[in-house]
Amino acid sequence: MIAVLDYGIGNLRSAEKALQHVGADAHLVTDPDLAAQARGVVLPGVGAFGACSAALRRSGLDAVARDVIDRGVPFLGICVGLQLLFEGSDEDPRAEGLAILPGRVRSLAPSERLPQMQWNMVAPVESRPSRLLGTVATTSDGGPEGAGSMWFYFVHSYAPMPEADAACTVVGACDYGGPVVAAIERGELFGTQFHPEKSGMNGLRLLARFAAACGEA
């Protein structure tokens, strides 16, 4: 079972549905004990960083997130769910992240229309093959896909700025008034600033690769 952490914010059904669509046994989970037993955990997030951070703590699922990441259970943070892995965000300076990765979440370039609400092309970091982005062939269908396969849907005004230790986790970036972190990966810890559950076929393929990392589907 893949647990999609349900901490009472926004529309989390889409992540659950998309995972189910690719054959994973995914469910929204509010019970920390149940989430701790999952083969994979997804932390979605929409809205403001501070609101998500507070809601995650209230739900008690923040401890589960730390625990499963410590134990090497495959974990995927999506959008604000990725941002929460860092120490904090300029969006809500007093709110704290999980601080699993060093660095803060910063505003995107003010020269651009904000939020970035569009499809954008993710450029993989060549020296860092990614299981999540499918730039390393770990499964029979993990080989390179066509030129359109790296387009994903973004909705955000902030993005993580990883510090030294975490910078090496960046496996993909997009350009929006400058380089923007789009995907991170460190062992079984994955994160996307974009929304794979809203990125059509490309997003479904990415989620299928995550499900495979969980031993699902």
Place this chain on the structure above:
Amino acid sequence: MRVIPCLDVDRGRVVKGVGFLGLRDAGDPAELAARYDQEGADELVILDITASSDDREIMLGIVERAAEQVFIPLTIGGGVRSVADAKALLRAGADKVAVNSAAVARPQLITELAGELGSQCVVVAIDARRRAGTEPVRQADAKFEVVTHGGRRATGLDVLEWAGSCAERGAGEILLTSMDRDGTELGYDLELTAAVGSTVRLPLIASGGAGTLDHLVAGAALGSASGLLAASIFHFGRYSIADAKSYLAAHGIGVRPTTV
């Protein structure tokens, strides 16, 4: 640039008319939505254009069915009057909710929606009409007026002021429809779109009047839109999403490829 088919729904069916009159049946909303996703549309907008209380349940059912098969962003609008209405749509599977008349009547609604749900899912739909005697260009200010209730009601609000106010209140996106052009297939009102685009820094979807692929190019290049909404050119099979995207790309406008 996002290419966004729009499904106007009346009593559970997709319809399309000229200036909201003379409606023509264009099929089942959930089926059409799934088809556009598969064809490479970047987002979908579904608007309940009757939005009477009887239709609310029908619409929720449509959203649920569409969300089962659609894995691109889904904006739902029509008759959203409260945070509770918006939450019901999000629960059914919407990613964004569009508000129109109710926000004009009570602008605080935008603040409430943004506060409760986050700006990323708050789209303010603005229906705009040129004031009499302002086509072509005559005076710079207050040229466009906000209209509501499907264009039947004038508000006296200046479109540019209203768009600015929506942005301040936390809107995440503006869906701007020219009521003069809607359904005419004469092209977007580029002056309107560019004016709003230079007034607010939010993502802006141009709507109303797309009839040819050149209209899409003009909307992107001259209208400063970040999304292009169209209905009849796609519904009745004149152009495919792929046609639209390859034409935009050939004119130097960045689009997500429809083939992966």
